[in-house]
Amino acid sequence: MKTIYLDNNATTRVDPRVFEEMQPYFCDLYGNPSSMHAFGGQVGSKITEARERVAAILGADPTEIIFTSCGTESDNTAIRSALESQPDRKHIVTTKVEHPAVLNLCKHLVKKGYHLTQLGVDENGRLDLDELRSAVTDNTALVSIMWANNETGTIFPIEEIAHIVKSRGTLFHTDAVQAVGKIEIDLNKIPVDFLALSGHKLHAPKGVGALYVRKRTPFRPFIIGGHQERSRRAGTEAVPSIIALGKACDVAFENMSIEQNEVRELRDRLEQGIINSVPLTIVNGDESSRLPNTSNISFKFVEGEAILLLMNELGICASSGSACTSGSLEPSHVLRAMGVPFTFAHGSIRFSLSRFNTKEEIDFVVKEFPPIIERLRAMSPYTEE
Amino acid sequence: MWDYTDKVKDHFLNPRNAGKIENADAVGEVGSLACGDALKLFLKLDDEGKIEDATFQTFGCGSAIASSSALTEMIKGKTLDEALEITNRDIADYLGGLPKEKMHCSVMGREALEAAINSYRGIPIDTTALEGEVVCECFGVTDKQIRKAIHENDIKTVEDVTNFTKAGGGCERCIPDIEKILAEELGAKANTSGPATSNKPLTNLERIQLIQKVIDEELRPALQADGGDLDLIDVEGKKVIVSLRGACSNCPSAQITLKDGVEGRLREMVDPEIEVVEENA
Numbered sequence: 001m002k003t004i005y006l007d008n009n010a011t012t013r014v015d016p017r018v019f020e021e022m023q024p025y026f027c028d029l030y031g032n033p034s035s036m037h038a039f040g041g042q043v044g045s046k047i048t049e050a051r052e053r054v055a056a057i058l059g060a061d062p063t064e065i066i067f068t069s070c071g072t073e074s075d076n077t078a079i080r081s082a083l084e085s086q087p088d089r090k091h092i093v094t095t096k097v098e099h100p101a102v103l104n105l106c107k108h109l110v111k112k113g114y115h116l117t118q119l120g121v122d123e124n125g126r127l128d129l130d131e132l133r134s135a136v137t138d139n140t141a142l143v144s145i146m147w148a149n150n151e152t153g154t155i156f157p158i159e160e161i162a163h164i165v166k167s168r169g170t171l172f173h174t175d176a177v178q179a180v181g182k183i184e185i186d187l188n189k190i191p192v193d194f195l196a197l198s199g200h201k202l203h204a205p206k207g208v209g210a211l212y213v214r215k216r217t218p219f220r221p222f223i224i225g226g227h228q229e230r231s232r233r234a235g236t237e238a239v240p241s242i243i244a245l246g247k248a249c250d251v252a253f254e255n256m257s258i259e260q261n262e263v264r265e266l267r268d269r270l271e272q273g274i275i276n277s278v279p280l281t282i283v284n285g286d287e288s289s290r291l292p293n294t295s296n297i298s299f300k301f302v303e304g305e306a307i308l309l310l311m312n313e314l315g316i317c318a319s320s321g322s323a324c325t326s327g328s329l330e331p332s333h334v335l336r337a338m339g340v341p342f343t344f345a346h347g348s349i350r351f352s353l354s355r356f357n358t359k360e361e362i363d364f365v366v367k368e369f370p371p372i373i374e375r376l377r378a379m380s381p382y383t384e385e
Numbered sequence: 386m387w388d389y390t391d392k393v394k395d396h397f398l399n400p401r402n403a404g405k406i407e408n409a410d411a412v413g414e415v416g417s418l419a420c421g422d423a424l425k426l427f428l429k430l431d432d433e434g435k436i437e438d439a440t441f442q443t444f445g446c447g448s449a450i451a452s453s454s455a456l457t458e459m460i461k462g463k464t465l466d467e468a469l470e471i472t473n474r475d476i477a478d479y480l481g482g483l484p485k486e487k488m489h490c491s492v493m494g495r496e497a498l499e500a501a502i503n504s505y506r507g508i509p510i511d512t513t514a515l516e517g518e519v520v521c522e523c524f525g526v527t528d529k530q531i532r533k534a535i536h537e538n539d540i541k542t543v544e545d546v547t548n549f550t551k552a553g554g555g556c557e558r559c560i561p562d563i564e565k566i567l568a569e570e571l572g573a574k575a576n577t578s579g580p581a582t583s584n585k586p587l588t589n590l591e592r593i594q595l596i597q598k599v600i601d602e603e604l605r606p607a608l609q610a611d612g613g614d615l616d617l618i619d620v621e622g623k624k625v626i627v628s629l630r631g632a633c634s635n636c637p638s639a640q641i642t643l644k645d646g647v648e649g650r651l652r653e654m655v656d657p658e659i660e661v662v663e664e665n666a
Contacts, residue, residue, distance in 0.1 A: 303421060305387075305446035309397060322421065322446070330523070330555050331421065342419040379403045379450065381425040381442035382418060 001315040009352035015203040022244040050246025057249040059186035071177040071198030072101035074211035077222040078194035082142035085218035089141035096337035125154035147179035152285030153294025181252035193217040204248035208241035264292035273366030298344035302376040321348040390481035396451035413501025426497040448487040456494040523555025628664040
């Protein structure tokens, strides 16, 4: 059975060009970039190139890039650094729809004595910027707001948000894990202090990420040890993965128009195909400001895990915000924050595409998916009510 | 991805007896859309009062549908009294087991069966749920339901109370209440089986042996089921020094496990003044 992979916000296929670029650095060019010999040194210059490539996709300077192990580490580093560098400030502002990498850290910090304000969202997942304006005080150490939401694809107006936060003299962090490589980001124009990104969301392997830290933003390292990353992130560099991340950023930068055009077209074809043939559906998220690859659709009266299991029988991979798939008993915190009714929230499916998807795949899903919902609705006690 | 048995997959992909029975003799309905799963069970009885036909309508995940399908197969041909002897554990066993987090699906099956039979017998619907006090407001679970689940399934941790009843799975505000109920129930059980109820003071050696026994026979298997483990490092008077291993060693709830689970059990079984500390803590 052929796999149709529509779960690219969970993780992506490593691009063969990326894989090719990293391959020599396992068995042949395995030197340590910190070594004093040329065998290690040649690896160091390749890391420099990777740093330049990551900086390029962000509109940043290479000295502003720190390589990390993942998006979560980047988020943790940024938030903890902001708190440690401003010990007198005890307040954090974030949103109700952040990724657990930010949300659960913030909740943990509440237990350590910090105050937390979580901004709400409207039914389309949009923030109220006046609420942000009134939330930030002199005691606020950091505002952390994601660039784009992983579940619905809703893009927040980060430029405007960054200007609001900076006008108050507060540090600003953005979790851009879902945004980098899919939409244009230019930190020359947008005054964020910290930005987190993850390799495996943009066709690099799992286990590598990066943190952007603006020049002159106070910084305290999270992992302390050797002098790697100019002592901002100790630990021997994950050389092949860092080289892969650089190449992935390079490819993504060149292919940005594919995301904006071809991928968006496929996503719209899928979304329209499904909502035109399945009754009682809603599209979750801000359709006017959304990642080009993401579609989150709720199906009334059916439960998400059951949908995914039947999709799995056809080789179609996606995600759900239902309680049963999250390992918790409540549906997605993002959909609940948006006020999506429970009758819809338990039956939400997130399709997330990539440049590797084809029109044939989408047409197959548009044809095979509606009977899945019909079949489950026929079994549901609520359908006829 | 959940680790479902082939039987669960089969009952999900090829559900037996899905649909409704027109003019059913008994109908039982439990759960709600808000909870994320709901089951409506229909029963048709023959002249001898045996279950001639049973069907279901289910809104829920794979294991909820499989549990419903299994239940209808299990009760066909049984009298109502015979059917009532089926426990949630029996439903799970019939399916070759369910993931722990999904055990509440089998509980839902058992509750729907009870609701159907009660309504047929004229016992007010939901009497089982209404009795007792609501502990978990998110999912409307009463203390009576929690106590019943603890007894029927030999539950020893708060996490398993949530797995079986959903109580505590929402806002988590009721976790302390569940801990209290669990401690009461486990205490009651210990007193009926109680090796520690003897009044004769233990010698040091006996105490250490008993601690080791409780750890090896009760606590470690429970932790290992969650991918964790525990080693007894030393006993200094009433101070028991342990080391958490495996998944426990970096689990955010490890301190709760240590204090409420391990210490609670050792206090019950060995000595009420025992204090459990983690090595190097």
